[in-house]
Amino acid sequence: MALIEKLNESIIVGDGQTAVNTAKEIINNNIDIKDAILNGLSAGMKIVSEKYEKHKYFLTEIIIAADALNSAFELFKPHLSKQGKYKAKVVIGVVKGDIHEIGKNIVAQFLKAAGYYIIDLGRNAPPEKFIEAVKNNNAEFLAMSTLMSPTLEQMKIVIEKLKKEGIRDKIKVIIGGAPTDEKFAKDIGADYCCKDANEVVSLLDSILDKFKS
Amino acid sequence: MSLIEDFLLELGFSQELIDGVFAKLGAFIPTIFLSGGFSINEYHKKTNIPAYKIVKNAEHLVKAQIDLHKRFKIDLLTCLVDLNIMSEAFGAEIYYEYDVLPMPKSPAVDSLDKIEDLEIPDPKKDGRLPVILECSKIYKERYKNKYNVIYGGVIEGPITAASNIIGVENFMRGLIKAPELIHKLLDKVTTALIEFGNMQLEFGADAIGIAEPTASSTCISLEFFEEFSYPYLKKINRKLNTPGTLIHICGYTEPIIKKWVKIPKTFIISVDEVDVRYALDIIGNKFVIVAGNISPNLLLRGTPEEIEQKTKEIIYKIGNNGKFVLCPGCDLAPGTPEKNIMTFINTSKKYGKFPIKN
Numbered sequence: 001m002a003l004i005e006k007l008n009e010s011i012i013v014g015d016g017q018t019a020v021n022t023a024k025e026i027i028n029n030n031i032d033i034k035d036a037i038l039n040g041l042s043a044g045m046k047i048v049s050e051k052y053e054k055h056k057y058f059l060t061e062i063i064i065a066a067d068a069l070n071s072a073f074e075l076f077k078p079h080l081s082k083q084g085k086y087k088a089k090v091v092i093g094v095v096k097g098d099i100h101e102i103g104k105n106i107v108a109q110f111l112k113a114a115g116y117y118i119i120d121l122g123r124n125a126p127p128e129k130f131i132e133a134v135k136n137n138n139a140e141f142l143a144m145s146t147l148m149s150p151t152l153e154q155m156k157i158v159i160e161k162l163k164k165e166g167i168r169d170k171i172k173v174i175i176g177g178a179p180t181d182e183k184f185a186k187d188i189g190a191d192y193c194c195k196d197a198n199e200v201v202s203l204l205d206s207i208l209d210k211f212k213s
Numbered sequence: 214m215s216l217i218e219d220f221l222l223e224l225g226f227s228q229e230l231i232d233g234v235f236a237k238l239g240a241f242i243p244t245i246f247l248s249g250g251f252s253i254n255e256y257h258k259k260t261n262i263p264a265y266k267i268v269k270n271a272e273h274l275v276k277a278q279i280d281l282h283k284r285f286k287i288d289l290l291t292c293l294v295d296l297n298i299m300s301e302a303f304g305a306e307i308y309y310e311y312d313v314l315p316m317p318k319s320p321a322v323d324s325l326d327k328i329e330d331l332e333i334p335d336p337k338k339d340g341r342l343p344v345i346l347e348c349s350k351i352y353k354e355r356y357k358n359k360y361n362v363i364y365g366g367v368i369e370g371p372i373t374a375a376s377n378i379i380g381v382e383n384f385m386r387g388l389i390k391a392p393e394l395i396h397k398l399l400d401k402v403t404t405a406l407i408e409f410g411n412m413q414l415e416f417g418a419d420a421i422g423i424a425e426p427t428a429s430s431t432c433i434s435l436e437f438f439e440e441f442s443y444p445y446l447k448k449i450n451r452k453l454n455t456p457g458t459l460i461h462i463c464g465y466t467e468p469i470i471k472k473w474v475k476i477p478k479t480f481i482i483s484v485d486e487v488d489v490r491y492a493l494d495i496i497g498n499k500f501v502i503v504a505g506n507i508s509p510n511l512l513l514r515g516t517p518e519e520i521e522q523k524t525k526e527i528i529y530k531i532g533n534n535g536k537f538v539l540c541p542g543c544d545l546a547p548g549t550p551e552k553n554i555m556t557f558i559n560t561s562k563k564y565g566k567f568p569i570k571n
Contacts, residue, residue, distance in 0.1 A: 149546040
């Protein structure tokens, strides 16, 4: 089995040890790291996500797949800067009042694997923290999530603060999490609402492609 | 009168609610609520008392629930309003908020190999367990004979409590990588939950509800439900000194319903992302009531027209089956507009009178 295929398979089955060993082999064999990330890690995680949507996989499988991805990615990271730049910077976090961050962590892993630079604010992040991170990092994207209805309002507060700081037009705002939908995104002035990690990666890639063309 | 009606009366259900459950001519489909987060936020707005004080004080907790009964004629009350009670008693740290429910800050132990170190808490001493016990006592002494309500003691389900004790991600990893350690944890948690549940009954609760959202098929597979949730829920229900329990599992649960309703002494299942007709069909002739499943998100953000439409759809889907109560799929969110709650209640009165004609 080719190494990238082996890496891909290790993510799908959540085998962290094989993912790490394969990543080492890929590095030692001077295989293109970006190719390994895209077609090994990212493609593997995409399959995991598809299985979750079809109720073939559950949160348990997603977490061990994400663990495997992270272990391999950490090995690739030092080699990435040698091979090329990140696609764009993304500030990501769970809004104030909510501590459910598994979904956010998975999106962050997907984005990392797809070549984005992630500024992760963790969970229960106050609006000021989002604004500060966007400004300090000149981020191109801001991604916010919540699992709970009561904390939806916090997303609106962050967007209002972006406007107040005069930086709303400089950044694309993506929201996600169980209670969010496109109507809500429109109501609060967010640019997009995504339902899963795959969609976030595809969306960001397509925005960047459009921008380039 | 049937034995089941006797049993429901004994638990404290009103005759009106029982008639609705049995789809008797002229009765209405009953409406119940899971209203923890909403009740705290409403009481905070009314009294200006910070939520972090309300959730640590039995007097406030009971008053918050009685207020809801007075405003909305909510018949099922409960004072265990957040699902961090057992994990906190085991040693987890909690964020206490000004206007909403507390949230987990850090688990009691941060790795699976520390499970052995966990000690079973004392319900009369540890965390907020004594506060919840006091709520049952206050209800029994002051309100049981004054209001026509049923007071449900609540315990977290074993998986929900256990995952907050070691952190949800660690718990999920453990299910796959260290199942024997997870079973050890679940044994300890189950012992603690049984003791806590029985004490709530002893102090005055009419019945017990079990909140087990982490056992949903959004989080774990049917196989894991069968191995890690079902046996412990079965043990809890067998050992609780009550003739029956309500078990709430929000999220997607269609794959587990068949097994779920086999848990002995389960008499209400409170469902969320499920076709309620499908749930009733699975249940067949067995006496298990389905409670569901208007989205709390729709109640929070929808228009009264949307809520009426969705509630009507659920009513027509159930028709004259009985063994059904209308209920939000999960806890009513803080800030849910009063007019939306009233629309939900009134829609049952408008379209839910038996015989229901679609």
